[in-house]
Amino acid sequence: MSVRITALTDPDTSPFGHRLAWLASDTDGTPVGSAFLRLHTGAGQGHLAVLELHVHPAERRNRTGSRLLDAAVAAARRDGRRCVVTQAGAGSPGDRFLPARGFRRVLTLTFTRLPLAEADPAALAAITDRPHPGYRLTSWEGTVPDGLAETFVASRHAMDDMPMGGTDFGTVTWDLDRVRAAAAAVEKRGDHLHTVAALDASDGSIAGFTELVVPGDGKGDGQHYGTGVLPRHRGHGLARWMKAASIRRAHERYPDLGGLLTDTADNNPYMRRVNDALGYVPIHTAFEYQLDLRHG
Numbered sequence: 574m575s576v577r578i579t580a581l582t583d584p585d586t587s588p589f590g591h592r593l594a595w596l597a598s599d600t601d602g603t604p605v606g607s608a609f610l611r612l613h614t615g616a617g618q619g620h621l622a623v624l625e626l627h628v629h630p631a632e633r634r635n636r637t638g639s640r641l642l643d644a645a646v647a648a649a650r651r652d653g654r655r656c657v658v659t660q661a662g663a664g665s666p667g668d669r670f671l672p673a674r675g676f677r678r679v680l681t682l683t684f685t686r687l688p689l690a691e692a693d694p695a696a697l698a699a700i701t702d703r704p705h706p707g708y709r710l711t712s713w714e715g716t717v718p719d720g721l722a723e724t725f726v727a728s729r730h731a732m733d734d735m736p737m738g739g740t741d742f743g744t745v746t747w748d749l750d751r752v753r754a755a756a757a758a759v760e761k762r763g764d765h766l767h768t769v770a771a772l773d774a775s776d777g778s779i780a781g782f783t784e785l786v787v788p789g790d791g792k793g794d795g796q797h798y799g800t801g802v803l804p805r806h807r808g809h810g811l812a813r814w815m816k817a818a819s820i821r822r823a824h825e826r827y828p829d830l831g832g833l834l835t836d837t838a839d840n841n842p843y844m845r846r847v848n849d850a851l852g853y854v855p856i857h858t859a860f861e862y863q864l865d866l867r868h869g
Contacts (some may be wrong), residue, residue, distance in 0.1 A: 575600050575701045576637050578644055589615040590748060595644045597628070605632040608641040612652055615751075617744035618766040622648075626667070633666055637718070642674060649866060656741045656865050663858040680738030680841040680861035681695045685853035686794065688832045692824050692852065700817040703808060703837035705771070708820055717754040719777065722749055731801030736783040736828065740861050750812050763789035769819045771802070771811045780806035783815040784802045790826040797835040800844065818853065 576597050583594040590613040597606035606628035613621045622678045624645055630640045649657050659676070661667030672678070699712070717725045729747035758768040770782040782803035788793040799820075823830060835853060837844050 576605060576632070576635070578640050580601045580644070583609065584859045587758075588755075589613065589751065590618075590690075591644070593648050594850065597632070599632075604639045605629045606641055607839055609701075610648055610657075612654065613743075616746040617743070620741070622652070622654040622657045622745055624657050624659040626659065628666075634837060638670060639674070646864065646866070654866060656863050658740060658742070658860050658861060660862050663860060664734055668860060672713065677739075678749075678862045679740045679863045682836045682859045682861065683839060683845070683849055683855055684834065684857050684859065686832045686834050686838045686856050687820065687851065687853045689820075689824050689827075689830055692820060694821070694824060697802060697817050697821040697824070698802070700814065701821055702712065703812055703814075704813065707774050707813075708771045708806075708809065709767060709774055709813065710815065711772055712767065712822065714765060714767055716753055717768065722752070724778045726752055727768070728782055728801070728803060730800060731781055731803045735803070736838045737803070738838060738840055738861065740863060741865075742853070753820045759786055764796075765789065767819065767822060767844035769822070770813045771806070772817055773806070781811045781815060783812070783819050785819050785823060785833065787823060787827055787830060790829075792829045792831070794832045794834050795823055795827075795830055797833060813864075816847060816851060817860055 576599060577599065579596045581594040582595055583592040584692070585592045590611055593610045593612065595608045596604055598604050607626075609625040611623040613619065615621070626638060626641055626645070628641070646657060659671065661671055711721070713721075724748050726747055733744060745831065756766055765787040767785045767787065768782055771780045773780045783800040784798040785795050786798055798815055800812050820833060823833060835848060836859070837848060839845075
């Protein structure tokens with residue numbers, strides 16, 4: 574069967590990047606595959622392109638995926654990108670396809686889930702209520718309050734040394750506009766963004782934070798977006814403290830929520846231990862793949 578690849582206009586743009594899109598369709602115009610390529614434009618990531626590629630199972634092995642990939646990689650080259658990064662589940666068709674097309678595996682991610690029905694409210698209360706001398710917890714929903722905005726932006730540097738394996742991910746430069754844009758994007762799609770932060774009691778600055786996004790209807794699964802502690806505040810158990818408080822809030826506020834999802838790099842043993850201690854259970858493994866582009 575003949576497959577046609579059509580470039581599309583993708584309205585998904587932001588101040589920090591935009592997406593290109595391609596649709597694969599059969600002779601009847603039925604969609605059989607798609608590719609999306611996000612071209613990051615923020616400082617520190619102008620070299621990066623992130624790919625999502627999907628092919629209907631019936632259309633695999635007839636070069637539909639290869640043609641979509643060729644279109645995306647050619648666009649990345651034209652835009653002067655240094656690498657294309659994508660993700661595939663362990664043992665999936667993508668996990669077999671990508672190495673054959675020159676991608677190398679650069680990071681292993683373990684996805685875990687905490688079933689909220691199995692969460693122990695008493696245990697969570699014991700963790701969150703235990704004093705951490707020199708620190709106190711605070712929380713907010715949606716955009717960071719003005720009084721904490723400056724220190725919250727500064728606290729985003731806690732993610733600068735997040736283990737990324739061999740991924741050429743660059744650095745994400747956070748300012749107040751980006752913080753507010755991220756919160757606005759969650760609100761625009763109707764979901765709830767909850768943040769718990771640990772404050773340094775000596776000056777009120779944020780020492781660490783954890784973010785959780787809950788579906789707008791309060792059902793299904795929530796998704797942890799990030800947990801970080803600034804280097805000078807590590808070693809005090811703040812990540813476990815903050816995450817337990819986030820779980821406790823979700824458990825109390827959203828009785829119909831099924832569970833909480835998170836993913837952790839296998840070379841981040843500290844956060845893996847935190848998640849294990851809080852009851853998160855592995856559900857699947859995925860790999861980050863990277864294609865290094867050569868120009869000229």
